[in-house]
Amino acid sequence: MPELPDVEVYRRYLDATALHQTIERIEVKHQRVLATTPQKLGTNITGHEFEATRRHGKYLLACADDVWLVLHFGMTGQLRYFESPDQEPDHDRLLFHFANGHYLAYDCQRLLGEVDMIDEPRQLIEAKELGPDALSLDFEGFQACLAARRGAIKTSLMNQQILAGIGNVYSDEILFQARLHPKTKVNELDPGARHAVFEALHDVLTTAIDCQADPNQFPASYIIPRRESGAPCPDCEGTIQQITFSGRNAYYCPACQRKP
DNA sequence: AGTACCACCTGACGGC
DNA sequence: TGCCGTCAGGTGGTAC
Secondary structure, eight states: OOOHHHHHHHHHHHHHHTOBEEEEEEEOOOOGBBSHHHHHHHHHHOOOBBOEEEEEETTTEEETTTTEEEEEOOTTTTEEEEESGGOOOOOOEEEEEEEOEEEEEEEEEOOOOOEEEEEHHHHHHHHHHHOGGGGGOOOHHHHHHHHHOBBBBBHHHHOOOTTTTTTHHHEEEOOOOOOOOOBGGGGGHHHHHHHHHHHHHHHHHHHHHHHOOOOGGOOOOOOGGGSSSBBBBBSSSOOOEEEEEEEEEEEEOOTSSSOO
């Protein structure tokens, strides 16, 4: 589930593989993921090259001369750079052909991702009304984001309009590391707890990026590899529990993360 | 402002 | 063997 760390790993992957190569052709394999038209993509990007990338929350941006390609990965999106056609991934929806004969695929099994083209990165932030990128915040900025909030902390962390980049999976990890119950009300967090959430947010996101967003490489103290009802808690004798709210699953340890 | 619930979408998985 | 219901969780919409 591509959240901030996954998308940052994709960004570095694109930087390491596909920068500064002339794009000869863009093959649209599935129209549904395109928020723009194949014609506009072709006109503005064919013949150019990706020069630089950025990321805001779960969005990856790639600059090609005068335009920015915007990639969102939905639940199942990923990037694949490959050298010969037989390495083409199963669900590529957009395929960039480079002049050197290599390819970059935007692969998205469930078609919930979206690719768009804009003139300036700020257009993305305005259009989607995104909050600041979660990793760009200092503690003051983080506090400002939470200032007017009264609902459950997990809901606020996952709200892209408040701060961008955190989804269901990483919000569970942040709250586990901060030892806070997911339903704790934001307005009931004391300054110490706010600090704990901020520290956990920063630690978890940077650690996950360092681990290539691969749960197999995460520290043993992490709950993400155990997001399963009845799994052992990494920190106590308790077991992980699942609760549903607003239609999604939250996993937590009832012993470590007490009820508010 | 918050919360609940639905839809989009595909493939994996369990039950029969 | 194969059909069916359920689930995964990002975003966005509606209703209360």
